[in-house]
Structures are given as C-alpha cells and as structure tokens.
Amino acid sequence: MEPLVTVGVLSAFVVYGTFVAFVNTDYFVDPYLSPFFSPCLASNCEEATWDLFGTHWGFSPALLILPFPLGFRLTCYYYRKAYYRSFLWSPPACAVSDFRSSYTGETKFPLILQNVHRYFFFLALPFPIILLYDALRAFRFEGEFGMGLGTLILLANAVLLGLYTLSCHSCRHLVGGGTNLLSQAPIRRRLWGLSTRLNARHMQYAWISLFGVLIADLYVRLLANGVFSDPRFF
Ligand code: FES
Numbered sequence: 001m002e003p004l005v006t007v008g009v010l011s012a013f014v015v016y017g018t019f020v021a022f023v024n025t026d027y028f029v030d031p032y033l034s035p036f037f038s039p040c041l042a043s044n045c046e047e048a049t050w051d052l053f054g055t056h057w058g059f060s061p062a063l064l065i066l067p068f069p070l071g072f073r074l075t076c077y078y079y080r081k082a083y084y085r086s087f088l089w090s091p092p093a094c095a096v097s098d099f100r101s102s103y104t105g106e107t108k109f110p111l112i113l114q115n116v117h118r119y120f121f122f123l124a125l126p127f128p129i130i131l132l133y134d135a136l137r138a139f140r141f142e143g144e145f146g147m148g149l150g151t152l153i154l155l156a157n158a159v160l161l162g163l164y165t166l167s168c169h170s171c172r173h174l175v176g177g178g179t180n181l182l183s184q185a186p187i188r189r190r191l192w193g194l195s196t197r198l199n200a201r202h203m204q205y206a207w208i209s210l211f212g213v214l215i216a217d218l219y220v221r222l223l224a225n226g227v228f229s230d231p232r233f234f
Helices: 002-023 067-074 077-088 111-124 126-137 149-166 169-176 186-199 202-224
Strands: none
Touching: 002 077, 002 202, 067 111, 077 202, 111 126, 111 169, 126 149, 149 186, 149 202, 169 186, 186 202
C-alpha cells in the first residue's frame, strides 16, 4: 500500500503542478498569490512581485521559478527513498531485493546527478522567505489591515515550507559540517542541534508542505473562479 500511495500522490502533484503552470490563469486574487507563481517576475504576471524580466518573457511566469523548488524536492533525500522504492522498486523495502538484478545506486549517470541537491538547497532557501512576504502582504485588503482565511493558508504554507527547507540534510551539513570539533563552535553546535531535531521529522515536513502548496494554490484558484468567497476575520 505504501508504494502505491507514494506513486499516486507524487504523480498527482507533478501532473497538477504542470497543469497550473501551463494554464497560467487564476493564480492571483487580491491580495492572494498562488505559491506556484511566487515570486512572479515578468510583466505578463497577473500581479508581479518584482518585474525583473519585463516584457522579455512571453511564457507562463511559473516556468521561471518552478525549476528551483521542483529540483529541490525531486532530489531530496527523503523523496529519493520514496520514489526509488515505489516507482523503481530499487529496493521495494529494507532487506528486499531490487527488482533489477544489478544495482549501481547513485554511483553512475544519471542518478549521480542527484548530488546537485546540496546546490538546490541554496537555490530553494529564499522561497520560504518570499512566501512569508506574500503572506504578510495578504494582511492588506484594499489598503486596509485585515485577515482572511486565505491569509492564514498562505502563512501556514510559508511556515511549513520553511520547516521542510530547514530540516533538509544539506542544511544540517551547512550549519554543522566541515568541522571535527563542534564543541569548540558553540553557535554552530546549537544550530546543528536545532537542525538535527527538525531533520528527524523531515519526512513529515516533506509530505505536509507538499499538501500545503497544493491547498494554497487550490484555494486561490477556487476564489478566482468564484466558487466561494474568502471568509474575512476582520
Ligand atoms: S534532504 Fe529533503 S530537502 Fe534536502
């Protein structure tokens, strides 16, 4: 059952993400911006975060940014384990033989490219901060301070993505690696301890943050299509 669920959910996420990126509409309802399009960097955005590309970019603005968080997720150590087991049966589980008779693991092309994960970590690091910025902007309704259900959803999404990113193995290595005597680096030791505690829950953060992104996008999309209106708390 577990591989089946993993295959189903990950495939659905990739299909949904690709679909919304290419459909390229209904991703902004003032003041909510879908996380699939944030930051929006071209003039053809429904709401540009920073118009860095101007009119030079004629395709969906999601395509400018999605490769970074997507690459980060696809090369994540946890997701690798999940999809090696479920999609490739390599191996299907602990102490169960591989589907294929030979095993090269990540020592050869193409899987050796998974090592880029440590660089994707740096590329993905700004995204939770940008999403937090979006969530803070979602406290303004036509110039007035306010809060709607969408504000909370965007806020939760930014926090979950932050937890997923900071619990990454590469983050743990960044703060605690490269030294043999952590006892002589008290700040790094403390950060490493914090990162280690988060890292123990990396799998949970990986799944919850995945659903967080989906729910945030779906919420904005349904609002944009007038399926319901955003409940306002004040
Ligand atoms: S190990 Fe999962 S995001 Fe880095």
